[in-house]
Amino acid sequence: MATVIIPTPLRKFTNNTARLEVTADTIDKTVNELTLNFPDLKKHLLDEQGQIRSFVNIFVGNDDIRNLQQGQTAVKADTVISIVPAIAGGVA
């Protein structure tokens, strides 16, 4: 099964679990599996249209899925998926 690394700020929604295993074979299915198992994650991962939020990056290894096949990116048993919150801000 593939491994998903949950970022520290979202672990309170996964019973403080840092690494989860998923059976999904694409990123879209992975996100679906995560939000089914941990419903409180949903609003932090998906926008109102059900798309991955702009402030959330999903990486397969060191590659952003936006540079791969996005939600259709394949997930294999040894794939390590990182959910990476966008960190930004500033005065204005």
Add this chain to the structure above:
Amino acid sequence: MIIIDTQARAALLKDAVAAFPDECCGFLFGKEDENGLRAITEIQVVNNAKEGDKRRRFVIAPLDYIRAEEYADENQLQLLGVYHSHPNHPAIPSEHDRVAAQPWFSYIIVSVLDGKPDALRSWRLNDDSRFEEENVGIVANSYTNS
């Protein structure tokens, strides 16, 4: 309540002054105890990856974030939050800060006025996605990595 080790605080302020008039940014590492008391024992300076004008914005690259999580994991620390500076502005989160903020993280903001560090304040999102201020304490060598 969040406690910052004096050395970590000094490193944070040094980064904020060095980056002036640009915004600096970085990560906060430490431990949160069972009562929710947070102790920052070290900081990690991160490149402000904002393209163009960095005087009013900061961005941390995703790969720097992944490395920070790995660092925390390898060193039995928790990634407790993020710091950044507000050059010539108060240490109060902007709407841009709030929209981009993550739950649970502590957001330390240091004001730098004319190149000199001013107020240092810490903020966390509440369940309504509004920032609430955390009390900040400073101690020498507050917590060990035990």
